[in-house]
Amino acid sequence: MEKNIFSLSGKTILVTGASSGIGAHYAKTVARYGARVVIGARRVDRLEQLASEIRSMGSEVLAVTMDVTDRASVEAAFDVAESSFGVVDVVINNAGIGQSKPALETTEDDWHAMLATNLDGVWRVAQAAAQRLVKAQRPGNIVNIASILGLRVGTNLSHYCAAKAGVVQLTKSLALELARYDIRVNAIAPGYFKTEMNDAYFDCDKGQAYIREAVPMGRLGRLEELEGPFLLLASDAGAYMSGAVLAVDGGHLVGSL
């Protein structure tokens, strides 16, 4: 029988921001592809629900409290993960927040909260993962969830766009420095997928009209359409890929100007 090159069997995978949306979906995906899953976020009740769902699929799962803005919380989550499953092999750096605000009205607090989660948090988790992998002399793999808004810009999202552009450059910088340790670092740049972050907008006429007009494929993404690109990056199928940023956006980035 042919080997499944997308298999994640035998790997321990940490998904940050796993309590809803894309992170919760990825947690189930990696379980289906054979990994042991560590799910992290602040809302532990949500994580416990997801953990029982994943357990009922017959997979090994561990829910850990994790606030990516707090170094002690991040290190504690890795410690708990290691004590149950060993060193984390793959990180899905997904935790993030959204906020729509005109640039002229964005406050110091808005700016710092956005950067603290969406850029500093990604850096903090990636660094903690890499330090532990290097210490254990193990190969590893980091997949950062950026955004097409890290590659182009949108109205009322200056702080979000700046943070996601930072994630794109961080991905490339870490790929450069960590290659010698056999740690690959790549990013996915999703277009628009309906989650708790944006459902109010995509439930209204204005949001739906925007998607029909701006996205060449004329529709929102479906969460399962994020699986293939992720599996390519996270599995041995992408063994020679590092520093890549894969857009998964229905052609949104190449929309007509």
Ligand code: NDP
């Ligand atoms: P959701 O709001 O559904 O999920 C966000 C997740 O991040 C939650 O699980 C939340 O958990 C977690 N989170 C937020 N802050 C923290 C924190 N300080 N520490 C730990 N976890 C945190 O949104 P999405 O699923 O849509 O977003 C996931 C990622 O995808 C984000 O990085 C987002 O920017 C990105 N993205 C999403 C797009 C979309 O269209 N949906 C498009 C492009 C990128 P909790 O509150 O329990 O901590």
